[in-house]
Amino acid sequence: MNRRRAWQRVLVLAAALAACLAPASHGESPVPAAHVLSHLESSCLDCHDADTAEGKLAIPALGTDLSDASVREKFVLMHDRVAKKQMPPDADDLPDDKRAALLSALSAFVEQADRADVLANGRVPLRRLNRHEYEQTLRDILLLPNLDIGDRLPEDRTRDGFNKSAEGLDFSRIQLEAALDAADAALRAAIADGVAPQPPDTFTAISKNLFAGEAYGEPHSRFFAKESQKVDKPEADDADVECAIFRSAYWPYHGYPRGFVAKRSGVYRVRFKARAVHQMENLTLVPAPQPVPMTFRARAPSGPDVSGDVQAVGGLFDIAPEGGEYETTVLLKKGQTIEYSLLGLAVPLARNVNGGGPTYRFPPLPPGGHPGIAFKSLEITGPLQPDAWPPASHRVLFDDLPFRAAPAGASPAVEVIASDPEADARRLFRRFAASALVRPLPEGDAAAYEELIVTAIRGGTGFTQAMLAGYRAIVCSPEFLYLEDPRSPDSPGGPADLVPLAQRLSYFLWDTRPDNGLLAKATSGDLGRPEVLRAEVDRLVGDPRFARFITNFTNYWLDLRNLRRDEPDIRLYPEYRFDDYLVESMGMETRAFVTAMVRENMPASAIVDTDFVFANDRLARHYRLEPLSGYAVRKVPVPPGSSLGGLLTQAAVQKVTANGTNTSPVLRGAWVMTRLLGQPPPKPPESVPAVEPDIRGAKTIRDLLALHTKDTSCASCHKLFDPVGFALESFDICGGWRERYRGLEEGEQVTGIDRAGHDFSYRLSHPVDPRGSLPDGRTFSDIRSLKALLADSSRQLARNLLHQFTAYATGAPVRFSDRPDIEAILDACAADGYRVRDLLQGFVASGIFRGLGGEHP
């Protein structure tokens, strides 16, 4: 078909369409499609006509029906590529004034259509709770803070970067079945497990009963001591005997007390006396110069070979050299015990000399001795019972109705006695539904649930079981499982209904349903006032529950959930062998940092650079700072001239962007551009193989990459993200500073015995070359000077944060009609340097968050 004629037809069609378009929400006159098309025709059609269709884009075939989401996306892409001067390929082909005119026409046209779609369909469809939110909500409703059912539900899909995407959170038969089962388990856990609380068991251990099993590599990994000297056969009743442990908990190890196993699941109190020591020559003990950190592990007493869960419980402790009595609580399942888990210490090597049976070698005594902890006594009491009986969780379900013991072996263990079963059923059900749902059920719905219960009672099902069926139904109902877009035009409460806004805020910052305070402000309408909303944000951010946001948000935004994904390659990095404490500390650092970014209202440039870091004893060594003692991360100033400070150079970021063996400037660079700067590189072409670093040490990654990007079409993209990666080459796979690469075959040999008793030998090969230049031509010589350049990008760093918040909090990424809102928030925060809490407040106050896309308060 003749190109011009085809084009004319589109124009006519477009004009007709434009006449029918809905008026834009801002009361501006609608943008006629013909206007846009005339701009496109003069600038784009030479290459993107029906017969040329370069890059598989034929504009005439697209049409102008932007109510079709796929067409809209194409127009957005056109807009963005022109805006970034990626189109036309030769920027000189489109003079600035024409480019501005084209962009303005495109932008108005697309925004109008996108806004119309939001008005018609809402910004985000119903979003299902993800499994963490579901579990947390049940914990809060049932007053069961330790409820553990999340893993019964299938893992949620990640989409748009998070596990909170409305489109990503599908529902299936397997989901529903799992939800019914999880709800059943949760409800049963809420019911009293007997007519009266069972008194807790108490277990005490001293001397040789402090330790059953084996630490392997004994005696140097563990021994009994008296008066700071090893004893061979301690008396069982000798309270002066200490059990001194010098290793961390890795296979093979079974380091639990003799004779204790939890007979029932529950919370146990642990009290113990211990001191931090160093092991010196001839198995003698001296007080340690520093505290030694530890925790406990809950596990089955199954010997060296672990069966089932292994969970760190009871939190971290710093055991002081002068010793003391320590107390914590641990959550144990029936059949589990607790294991001493000392952090960051040596590990014996299990080896088979000449293929023979396994033997164990503990690393040689370092100067100053082996750090460890000497335990003197241990007392475990539990399960601890609540002050009142039945427990509060039981009252949520059955109020104060009397109950009796059920037949032996039945579940639940008690039967509730109802004097007027049907009336009690209705009352209890409404009471529970009111606490479980954020708004009352419509009358018809409530009656249907009550009918379910009453029918069961009449059919001979016991009262307790019948109530459970009703409760189970309500927490699997769509009202419970799905969140609606606040102020969607079809919201049952109408546009003035603030309950969904309260829900969104609460699931955003606390991962759970709104608490009563927030809910009351929503139903009273107060939440509609900006100062009230602002105060609620401050309250939620200041609450301990805000830690849930930090954990989940950083798990996805910064990939902290992948922190343990890749074991360090011990051939090249023996110093990281089995150093779980280092990895744990990395996560603590980054979470503390992001918490501070919000709570202390830091400028967005903190992503790139700060004059402090968060560090603990282990990280201080890792980062070569002045020594610190204790496990807790705290703010410490970075030394002058240091490359540290900011998210960009944190160990956690370096670890999740490496693969355990080597680093790639391509992958790290692309990650940083996507996650921290919000400028994701284009997708790589499918046919190009990845660049594999040479672990022999013969070639540097830059040499290999230079070959890879010799082709100019490769180079044009790689220059967008490789440079940041080049500067980060100064950090190894765990974020340790390096000036030379390591390899196995070439370079200067380094040998020794690592912290796990293992001989190592690697080679120091080529020096790291951290120089590079940004796409705009500015050059840097290392990570320090790169940071100085990136710190200029405050607005982009802040914009990216807002994009991350949007996808996380609303369940859908920033769409075209959200962009003016984003820029407005940025404008408002510009003068004060784009501070993070200000951005968060601005975001929550925006139309993006509050619903009805783009409508300002």
Place this chain on the structure above:
Amino acid sequence: MTHHENRASGYRTHDKRGLSRRMFLRGAGAAVALPMLEALLPARAAQAALDAPPQRAILISNNLGVLPKPFFPTGTGSEYQLSPYLETVAAHRSDFTVISGLSHPNVRGGHSTENCFLTAARNPTASGFRNTISLDQFAAERIGHLTRFPSLNLGVNIDKGNRSLAWTRDGVLIPAEDKPSRLYEKMFVGGSPAEVAAQLERLKERGSILDVLDDDARRLSRRISAADRRRLEQYFTSIRELEERLQEAGAWEQRPKPSAPAAAPDDVTDRAYFFKGFEAMLTMARLAIESDSTRIVTLMVDAFATPAFKLDDTETTTDGYHNLSHHGQSAEKVRQLEEADRRQMELLGGLFTALGERREGGRRLLDSTIVLYGSNMGDANTHDNTNLPILLAGGGFRHGSHLAFKHDDNAPLCNLFVSVLNRLGIEADAFGSSAGSLKGLDT
């Protein structure tokens, strides 16, 4: 949409039109007295004859593995040289594939890996570890409703409290059945009317809950936007599919069990008769498949918990199985291990033979039954969890060769699991640590 999964799995389930759930449930209460539910019974029996035979899988692991040297063959592809162990099953050469260079990434920690053989859950000894869903349970979620038992989990000499191949989504151990007599009873002897009634009651309650949820969602659906309704459609579909499963489960409860093909087996109570115990469980696995009681069987051979055992009528091993496995190159221990390994290979060969002799829909049962034999131990002597010994038989794969992956950079064993799932008719493109399906394994 409802039949999407069924289509994917290659099966067609019956159509329920004309029989509402309520009718079914109303009928169910009375069905104990009137054990007749033929109208509701899946037309599967008739359908099965027309369709290709269903696919099954028997997944076996010996938690101490085998000696690697006499197991792995030399040469690759179809021209490979049978190893000493594979010589014992030489007659089946065209019915199996031997695979080297597979392991689960980051599943290390000596014997602690035994519970991860079918789950691939990483770092089983690290703090924060929790097991994940096993291959058999993942498959059972999708095709388990087609048989009386979604899956069966068997064990030989097994420490039931600590070891299993089958794990739930939330990392809970599913205890193995270690008594052939119990399995026989489950499969072939009918439950008491009271048991059946109690089970039906549970199904009925679930059905009533689904009714209420369905009604609720319908009312909600009228109040929300079209875009929201599209999302809610998934909820309706889930209810519908789950209702179908309930009907099937209810039908199974009332359907007579298949007639027993043989007399009830005697249990092997003495762990020293290890081969007898293994043989008895292989027989139970075969009977389960043959009677279509289930399509997924796991079998853990708990060599670790096996004390000194009879090598033949006159000889007992000098050590327990675990001690033997740490042979330290002692010629005597190696000899005994070789003998034990060879005997197990022979018993496996017996299973191949038996499955090959039985026919279904004109095909050998072996051709529709995947038999996977492997271990979480590449070399128990050195606690090595890489280069796992893997033997794959039957199931309609193209066999007869040695698939060799890199010895120093193993491919994920889960790639094979994805291939197994696909062969079972399950459209899964990922499982555990998989990176695709297993290259070089075709049907």
